[in-house]
Amino acid sequence: MDSEALLDCVTSLSCIVTQTSTGLIVGSLLFLVATGLTLIFGVLGIVNFAHGSLYMLGAYIALSAFRITDSFILAAVAGALGVGLFSLFFERFFMRRVYGADVLMQLLVCYAFILILDDAVKIIWGSEFQSMGMPAYFQEPPVFIAGGVIPVFYIYLIGISASIGVGLWLLLSKTKIGKIVRAAAVNPSMTSALGLNTSLIFAGVFAFGGALAGLAGALAAPVRSMSPGMGFSILIESFIVTVIGGMGSVSGALVGALLIGLIRSFGSIGFPYFIEGIMFIAMAIILVVKPSGLMGKETR
């Protein structure tokens, strides 16, 4: 526990700027992934344990797309769409069959897919780690704010995540589609009785959630090497975020992701050796004190 270093940092503006931006960087990607997870749980009632593998798939699809088109934008779109389509297929033919069943059956189906996807990725792209590399137009020197350092690429990432977050909030609260989705989340049988096609809604939400994870994988690809099995760590982290934020709540995913991001960045100064433990303790505390999460509602 290095409280001296932590105090030093908190009293220095440049350090605060740097660490906060680091927290935002970590948090924004985590927000995308966790939002997909929480939406799927909130509307379909499914805990999508395969979510980390969808992230991995997005990264690899983006890698191939980038190698073919040399355009990062196309690569990111390809990653999101590709994973969205795959999620649709996954939901329609596999998850649909275990909707009513025990959470353990859902876990089993998702685990089977994790195994299959890891092997598939290894067969298609090889077992060696791959690196996309930073596209030329992002290779600029970092920006300095009040002495703190922020890379340009990350500013774009935070911007993209923020816009998606705002867009999603608008979609859910202000549009008709959003109302329908929220209705299906609260009471699917009533929604269906009102003549709305709940299975279409479910499929759409699952595809959208998956696409978000795929997009996150694609966005992170320029700076993170990828290898088969890379989905596990993001899966665990996004679970921690969803539990802390509240399962089913998008604003909870935001709060949780930012919290975890900041815990990581400031915690790595104060408690460098025990940062993992701290996150699990935070998760445990929330589960004991307010199981529905910081922004979650008491029901469900």
Place this chain on the structure above:
Amino acid sequence: MKKRSQAVASQQRRQVIKGSVAALGLASIGLPSISLAQNKPIRIGMPTILSGRVAMLGESSRNAAIMGVEAFNAAGGLNGRMVELVIRDSKGRPDEAARVTRELVNSDGCDMILDAEASSGAFAVHEVARDLGFLVIHTCSETSSLTADPKMRIPNGFRAARQGVHDAIVGGEYAGGVAKEKGLNRWMSISPDYSYGLDTTAEFFEYLKYFNKDVEVVNSVWPKLFQADYSEPITRLLQGKPQAIYSCLWGGDLTSFIDQASIYGLMKDRQFFGVNMADYAVLTAIKAVPPNIHSGNRYLKSIPKTAQNAAWCDAYVAKFKTMPLNWSWENAVGIDFMLAAIKQANGTDTAKMSEALKGMTIKSPFGTDGTITMRASDHTIIDYAIAWGDLTTKEPYMAKPNLGNWKTVLELEKLWMKSKGYIS
């Protein structure tokens, strides 16, 4: 205990019956019954990691071992007996490594084990070898204590891989010189938070400070193994304002770190000492190799700069369509030692092979002077080529290597062993 002696007795009875039937049957065909046993292939079991994040380790190890076995068989094998490799995937789990090893030895007829497992798996396999008594040569674990610690020593266990402390001595001497030359007194490190990372970094700094008393290690950051995001460690490094950074990050982690560090401008005006940079997987993956990078050789075609090394590398690339990695040369040396032991023992008797291996010197393309020796005292290899130097962006990557002087290495290693209490 009654049950056990009954079991042994009945087993002996069964062996005798089996043997006599076989002898009778063969005698009736007119063949001496010994010749069949002589033509039986020699099976070498190879537990390794072929899936998951470290699958490259298994693939590169397997390729090199296959090359070694094929060459041996092409030259006639052991008096006509061919060698077979039986390879199994432990998926990186030590308990699975132990199970697979037992299966190879007990059920698959393997006479010995070429263990291409990472550190924790190697420790697991080592314990199986201690219990069951077969010959094992570890080829991927670089943890010094596997052979240095007397508690770990067994007469049938050997290691044909670089040792962390050897690498640290050569690296420390080289880096100490560079630090003196460029006035690099303020150092930081970023290494993965697990035994390899912690031990290797500590050893490097110990020898850096030994060779250059002005060096000061200001701080160290320890990201988790396979951590995807390095923003926090990078910003810590930026805040520490070091003149030089050391890292033993490897593989995909090293690539991610370098890619992320470059968008932060971390490497600008700094010297970076990355012991695992000079590895073909990393060198070909990183698109923007920063300037001012120094590394130790993991495997490079040009180190040592001999015709044998170049030929081995070319043969590997021709056969497997990919460049050899660090684990490749280690397994090549391991299989060479194993095959040499079989030849010298004229068979697969564990005691004879182990005796042959102690102190054995073989010709090797990876030796500093063309040979590598299996040290008798602690069953690990010495005289393999270790070099440090600065890196460029294309072959030969390390244009001016500083080859380690083994005399220095051995002297300092002895002091290190004393300090750890491994020798008195």
Place this chain on the structure above:
Amino acid sequence: MTAGSFSREALIAAIVLAVLILIPIFSDSSAAVDFGIRLAAFAVFATSLNMLVGFGGMVSFGHALYFGAGAYSFGLIMQHFQLPIPLAFVLAVCFCATVAAVVGAICVRLKEIYFAFLTLAFQMLFHSIIISWTSLTGGDQGLMGGLPRPPFLGLDLVNPTDLYWFAVVVGVGSLLAMRYILQSPFGYTLRMVRDNPDRAKFLGVNVWRVKLLAFVLAGGFAGVGGIIMALLVSGAFPEFTYWTMSGEAVFMVLMGGVNTFIGPVLGAALLLGFNDIITRVTEHHGLALGAIILLFALVFKHGITDFIVQGWQRITGKKVES
């Protein structure tokens, strides 16, 4: 449950035990011996989990905490104290039960998915501790140097056949003990708490205490599985406490059947068998195992024994007592 029906089960157990003990005498397959030892460890581990999942209605994602705790505590005791194995065994199991009591006291009041996640959080916390406390546990490399295994009662556990006999005796004994517990009044109270906790409360049952006791018992027996594993690999590894180990137990329970006692044992045998066969036959074990699991989840939709029991019920019209 009457004394009569239990002694019938004890008789069945004795017969099974006798058959198991005789196997290495009549066959010199060392594969069978190794499989038997591993099956003993995992059958006990999986059945202990099913005490919680199937019989208690408490889905735990963090059960490997006790498996690992058993392996590590036993390993550390043997390495540092050279006690006789039976004594170390008892001490290690007590340690696991104590940890389960502490963790359970916090967890069992939660419901469903939250309970599952909290048990997982505690397990990963334990894992972090094991990995960081390198001086005690060896960190990510596990307990190195092997376990001293002094002979006792004429058994030398370094010898695989002796270890097999020890493992099957301990395994069958633990299963019998768990069966006894689940067929006892406590076991039926546990089932009632699973089916209708409110009703149980009205009948005066202290639900929290029942669940906690089940949790402690399950933890202790999981520790037994861990000890057998530690003896087999002569050490302990942090992978024993990782969530993937919990996942394995969950799959064994699911594939074998949550509603019967013997389900998890069968599931353990199936999963171990699949694993062994697949890794010999193909390099793409992910695809193979994934396909098999999908078959169970989507086609059978139940574990094997549940499938069989349901089929039997449909054919004969009789309801089977689990």
